Amino acid sequence: MNSSVSAIASSGLRAAQMRMDVSANNVANASTPGFRPQSVQEEAVPGQGGVAARVKPATGAPAPAQGGEAAAAPSGTSLEGEAVDQLSASYAFTANLQVLRTNDRMMGALLDVRA
Template identity: 30%
Template sequence: MTISALQAGLSGLQANQRALDVEGHNVANLATQNFQPQQASFQQTPGGTSVTISTAARDLSAAANAGGVPSGTDPASSITNSLVYKANFDLSAKVIQAADERIGTLLDIKA
């Protein structure tokens, strides 16, 4: 059970890191003309969580006119998503820490 908690925590770390990378890429290209932002989609797998990266289909001209941004990136959404992904990353790290402590306790009992 502890090993599966480690695997779930690790997959959560990796998935949220990829999602943070996507948002960073989107924000970095905020001023890039006709840039199509990517979107992270999370899926549950038997071993934990995975992320699929896709290009978001958006009306670039509407986004440019509405926010004055030449790309289809919505800065407010990117910031909000980044905060959520960071919180999820931190929670996954706590799962790993708890599992690590439990393994240490189990090893102490056996010794």
């Protein structure tokens, strides 16, 4: 069970890191002409547990603002949306890290009992 818990939490860490990387890239290139934002698609891995993540082009067009101008950056990147995505990725990373720490403590306690 230990290895499966570690593998599941590790896959969550990798997915959260990928989400943060993609969001940071979107923000850094928000004003770059021709840049198209990306997003991360996550899927459960049946039979193994954990999550598989892959980068894909973001969907949706920038919402028009007053005066007909786009509310987002020229690339269609919503900085507000990226801020939310970064917070969400940060919380997901922290939660998965806590699972790993708890698993390590449980294994340590089990070894202490068996010793």
